[in-house]
Structures are given as C-alpha cells and as structure tokens.
Amino acid sequence: MPSIKQAKDLLRPMGKSPLLHHTGLGILVGIITGLVVGLFRWIIDHTLVLLTIIYPFMKHHSVWLVLYIIAIIVIVWLIAYLVQPYKTDLIGSGVPQLKAILKGRHHMDWWQVLWRKFISGLLTICPGLFLGREGPCIQIGACIGQGVEQHFNHRQPDSKLLLACGAAAGLSAAFSAPLAGVVFLLEEISHSFKAKLWLPALAAAVSADLMTFLFFGSQPCLFLPIHHQLPLKVYPWLLLIGVITGIIAYLFQYCLFNLQWWYRKFTIIPKRYHSILPLLLAIPVGLWNPRVLGGSHNLITMVANFSLTKNWPSLLLLLLILVVIRFIGTMIAYGSSVPGGIFMPIFVIGSLLGAIAGIILVHSGLIDESGYLTMIAMGMAAFFAATEGTPFSAILLVTEMVGSIEQVLPMTILVFIAYYTSILLGARPSLYDALLENMNFED
Missing domain, CATH: 1.10.3080.10 (Clc chloride channel)
Structure with missing residues (x-):
C-alpha cells in the first residue's frame, strides 16, 4: 500500500520559498522605477502645459518664434549627441530591444541606456513630438531591473528576471496601470506565465504605481466619468x-x-x-x-x-x-x-x-x-x-x-x-x- 504524505512533507519550510527573494527584489525595482518614471512623467506633463502658454505667445511675437526654432536646432544636436553612441538601444520605444535581450540576442549597458534614455526622451517628447512616454518608461524600468539584478541577485547573475519586472513596473508607472503592466509583459514581451515571473512582476508593478501617487495622486491617469452601458x-x-x-x-x-x-x-x-x-x-x-x-x-x-x-x-x-x-x-x-x-x-x-x-x-x-x-x-x-x-x-x-x-x-x-x-x-x-x-x- 503506497505511503500517504502529510502536510509537513508537502509544504515548504516557512520563509524558504525562492519567490520571497525574487518578490522582495521586485518590490525594490518597483519603488526605484516608480520614483524615476514619476519624475519623467511630471516633467513631460508640466512641459506640455508650458507649451500651451509658449505657442500663443510666439504666435504674436515672431522674434521669440525665431529663438524657439534656434532652440529646436540645439535640441536636435543634443539628441544626436546622446543617442548616437548607443543608437541600437535608444531609438524607438525600447521594447523590441528588451525582447532581443530576453531571447539572448542582445546585451545592454543598463546605466548608459538609463540616463541617456531619460534625457533624450525628455528632449524628444517635451517639444511636442507625437510620441508617447510609455516606451522610454518601460526601458527605464528594465534598466533599473538589470542594475538591481547585477548588484543584489548574486544567486543568479545571468538571470533576466528583474529586467522583465522592471519593464512591467515601467509601464505600470507610465499609466498608473499595474495589472496592464504585468499582462503586457506576459502577453507581448516574455510570452511566459510562470509564477516565478508574474508574482515578482506584479509586486514591482504595484510598488511602482504606489510611488507615482507621490506625484499624481491616486486618480486614474486618464479618468473618464463613464456611467453608461450601451444598449x-x-x-x-x-x-x-x-x-x-x-x-x-x-x-x-x-x-x-x-x-x-x-x-x-x-x-x-x-x-x-x-x-x-x-x-x-x-x-x-x-x-x-x-x-x-x-x-x-x-x-x-x-x-x-x-x-x-x-x-x-x-x-x-x-x-x-x-x-x-x-x-x-x-x-x-x-x-x-x-x-x-x-x-x-x-x-x-x-x-x-x-x-x-x-x-x-x-x-x-x-x-x-x-x-x-x-x-x-x-x-x-x-x-x-x-x-x-x-x-x-x-x-x-x-x-x-x-x-x-x-x-x-x-x-x-x-x-x-x-x-x-x-x-x-x-x-x-x-x-x-x-x-x-x-x-x-x-x-
């Protein structure tokens, strides 16, 4: 007759699950990402509000319009200066590059990409180009995740788990949408639904969203008062x-x-x-x-x-x-x-x-x-x-x-x-x- 295991034989010892370690690091990634992305969002939002003041003023003062065009030319040069040394990593949203990294087809210098993406993203988006903040935010989060991975996750030095968690945290902080941040990671970037990934990613996404409350409060980022069901x-x-x-x-x-x-x-x-x-x-x-x-x-x-x-x-x-x-x-x-x-x-x-x-x-x-x-x-x-x-x-x-x-x-x-x-x-x-x-x- 086969032996029947008891609960003590099936359950893990208290506090010994590896998920605890990964989740703790995911929370750290989320906190840092939320603060950095929150600042990134805050600068963009206030600059775009400033444009609603600058443009009407320039419309009636052509001299300032000329000065603005000169400033744009300087910005173009700065963007090229920042992007060119790491062009492969910095152009576009950064999501295809992250997919390549997770597939082992690319490597990223996380610190160089982090600060260059932050500044060049502001230089690109703040003057009003029809581009979104979420791509840079996802990549910024991934860079932070990779940095935390290298400094704190010595048990698995080649793991890309925290990089993935950072991507989810970045999207969460960009739109105050933690569930969507995790689902986008699973659906589009990693194509994986393992507890080892989604649980730390959810911890990172929620932590990042909580940090954005310091900048924007708890209201949804694009609140629409919808109270109507279609007939x-x-x-x-x-x-x-x-x-x-x-x-x-x-x-x-x-x-x-x-x-x-x-x-x-x-x-x-x-x-x-x-x-x-x-x-x-x-x-x-x-x-x-x-x-x-x-x-x-x-x-x-x-x-x-x-x-x-x-x-x-x-x-x-x-x-x-x-x-x-x-x-x-x-x-x-x-x-x-x-x-x-x-x-x-x-x-x-x-x-x-x-x-x-x-x-x-x-x-x-x-x-x-x-x-x-x-x-x-x-x-x-x-x-x-x-x-x-x-x-x-x-x-x-x-x-x-x-x-x-x-x-x-x-x-x-x-x-x-x-x-x-x-x-x-x-x-x-x-x-x-x-x-x-x-x-x-x-x-």
Missing part, C-alpha cells in the same frame, strides 16, 4: 465600427514598417539629425493648437469634453482632420529614429476614431450623449489591440486608465472584431516582433 441595439453596429478600426490599424502597421525605407530617401540631412523634420513640423501644429502636441493626454481630454449639441458635421470634420494630422505626425516622428513610445499616439488615434463613431451614433439616435465617452474608451482599446496585437493588454490598460469597467463587454467585442480584421488583412499579430525583425539582431 443592445448598438451591438450590431460594433461589427462595422470594428471592421473600419481594423482596416485603419492595418494601414498604421503598413506605414510604420515602411518608415525606415522612406527615411532612407531623405538624404538632404544626415541620418542622426533626422529629428529636425518632425520637430520643425510640430511648430505649425503648435501654433494652430498646442493641445494637439505630445502623446497626448491633453488631446483625448479635449475631445472627451466636446459639446455634441453644437454643429456636429463641423465637429466630425475637425475629428477627421485630427486623425490625419496625428497619423502622419506619428509616422514622421517615429520614423526619425528618436527615443519615444508608440502607445499614446495609438491611443490618441483610437480615441478620435471612437469619438467619430460616438457622434454618429448619438445623432442617429442609437445612444444618448453619455455613451460618447464609452465609445472613446472603446475606440482606444480596439485600435490599440488591432495595431499592437495585444488584445488583453488593450482591454486592461484602457480600463485602468479611464477608471471604469462599465464598457468591458462591448469593448471586448469591438476589440475582437478590430483585431481579427487587421489579422485577416495581413497585419502582424505582434507589432514588436516585426519591429525586432527589422533591427536585425544576431541570434
């Missing part, structure tokens, strides 16, 4: 909205993957100074409306506060113009090989598409005005999922950002339709896998 009669229309969103997401990927090829034809200026093109093109946009610049939370907030009782055809035309400006501006900025993320630009376009759908549904009598904000949130999630190829992260991230779960079911339906449509057209299931292929890291 059933709208659900059939989600099919059409999802298909259109998926088509635009496919076009977004198509253009994004052609950027390097297009920029090779721009030989008038040396490649290291290509950032001058989007930085100068941002100036006329800022003179028109500085709230359009940047990632941009400001633009989503502005669109969310639109009055739907005014001339709605003109409002639709404005939204379509904003979609075109943001689409083209994002491509020009991201293609110039500067540090910056793609999350927020995608969210902005998605919010504009959702706003367009919302206005049409409101004035067709299918939803009341309170459903307008619901459509904005759903548009953000659907376009992000279809473009990035991360449907679970999209739903969680938008839900945590806006601070509401009222829209989860219709959002999930719309996300699925948009995601499936883009894949059916030939979009890559993972945006960052495709970008990683284009970077040609050696196996």
Whole structure:
C-alpha cells in the first residue's frame, strides 16, 4: 500500500520559498522605477502645459518664434549627441530591444541606456513630438531591473528576471496601470506565465504605481466619468465600427514598417539629425493648437469634453482632420529614429476614431450623449489591440486608465472584431516582433 504524505512533507519550510527573494527584489525595482518614471512623467506633463502658454505667445511675437526654432536646432544636436553612441538601444520605444535581450540576442549597458534614455526622451517628447512616454518608461524600468539584478541577485547573475519586472513596473508607472503592466509583459514581451515571473512582476508593478501617487495622486491617469452601458441595439453596429478600426490599424502597421525605407530617401540631412523634420513640423501644429502636441493626454481630454449639441458635421470634420494630422505626425516622428513610445499616439488615434463613431451614433439616435465617452474608451482599446496585437493588454490598460469597467463587454467585442480584421488583412499579430525583425539582431 503506497505511503500517504502529510502536510509537513508537502509544504515548504516557512520563509524558504525562492519567490520571497525574487518578490522582495521586485518590490525594490518597483519603488526605484516608480520614483524615476514619476519624475519623467511630471516633467513631460508640466512641459506640455508650458507649451500651451509658449505657442500663443510666439504666435504674436515672431522674434521669440525665431529663438524657439534656434532652440529646436540645439535640441536636435543634443539628441544626436546622446543617442548616437548607443543608437541600437535608444531609438524607438525600447521594447523590441528588451525582447532581443530576453531571447539572448542582445546585451545592454543598463546605466548608459538609463540616463541617456531619460534625457533624450525628455528632449524628444517635451517639444511636442507625437510620441508617447510609455516606451522610454518601460526601458527605464528594465534598466533599473538589470542594475538591481547585477548588484543584489548574486544567486543568479545571468538571470533576466528583474529586467522583465522592471519593464512591467515601467509601464505600470507610465499609466498608473499595474495589472496592464504585468499582462503586457506576459502577453507581448516574455510570452511566459510562470509564477516565478508574474508574482515578482506584479509586486514591482504595484510598488511602482504606489510611488507615482507621490506625484499624481491616486486618480486614474486618464479618468473618464463613464456611467453608461450601451444598449443592445448598438451591438450590431460594433461589427462595422470594428471592421473600419481594423482596416485603419492595418494601414498604421503598413506605414510604420515602411518608415525606415522612406527615411532612407531623405538624404538632404544626415541620418542622426533626422529629428529636425518632425520637430520643425510640430511648430505649425503648435501654433494652430498646442493641445494637439505630445502623446497626448491633453488631446483625448479635449475631445472627451466636446459639446455634441453644437454643429456636429463641423465637429466630425475637425475629428477627421485630427486623425490625419496625428497619423502622419506619428509616422514622421517615429520614423526619425528618436527615443519615444508608440502607445499614446495609438491611443490618441483610437480615441478620435471612437469619438467619430460616438457622434454618429448619438445623432442617429442609437445612444444618448453619455455613451460618447464609452465609445472613446472603446475606440482606444480596439485600435490599440488591432495595431499592437495585444488584445488583453488593450482591454486592461484602457480600463485602468479611464477608471471604469462599465464598457468591458462591448469593448471586448469591438476589440475582437478590430483585431481579427487587421489579422485577416495581413497585419502582424505582434507589432514588436516585426519591429525586432527589422533591427536585425544576431541570434
């Protein structure tokens, strides 16, 4: 007769689990990442507010506009100076580079990348380029994780566990979204769901989010007062909205993957100074409306506060113009090989598409005005999922950002339709896998 083990034979000795050690280090990574990313976010937010003061002033004082252009030229030189020695690590969001590191195809000098990404990211985003903070924040967190790994995790000197935890903490701190930070790590970066990874990553993400409370408080970073559930009669229309969103997401990927090829034809200026093109093109946009610049939370907030009782055809035309400006501006900025993320630009376009759908549904009598904000949130999630190829992260991230779960079911339906449509057209299931292929890291 086989022996039956008792609880004492099956349970671990108290305090002996290796997860305790990893989780403790994950918390340390999260605390440091939250403080660094919180400062990074704070500087960007206040600088973009400052632009709403500077641009109206320059609009009426052309001498200061000339001085601003000179300052932009200096910034272009500084970006090139900082990025060029570690160009492979610093260009773009940094997520493809982290995937290469986790696959053993690349190595990173964490300290050099950390401080250079921090400063060059500010120089890129603060003047108003259509780039997001989340990419640099993810890479900053990963650098901090690697640094902690090297100094404190002597049991496994070659482990990349804390680097992965730092990536989750970075995204969590960027958007005050700890669950989405962990899910994005598992869904997109590591493709692993082991307790050894997700538990320390969750500890790091929560710790990082708590640190951002010191800078921004506990309110969701893109709070939308959503208190409306869509009526059933709208659900059939989600099919059409999802298909259109998926088509635009496919076009977004198509253009994004052609950027390097297009920029090779721009030989008038040396490649290291290509950032001058989007930085100068941002100036006329800022003179028109500085709230359009940047990632941009400001633009989503502005669109969310639109009055739907005014001339709605003109409002639709404005939204379509904003979609075109943001689409083209994002491509020009991201293609110039500067540090910056793609999350927020995608969210902005998605919010504009959702706003367009919302206005049409409101004035067709299918939803009341309170459903307008619901459509904005759903548009953000659907376009992000279809473009990035991360449907679970999209739903969680938008839900945590806006601070509401009222829209989860219709959002999930719309996300699925948009995601499936883009894949059916030939979009890559993972945006960052495709970008990683284009970077040609050696196996």
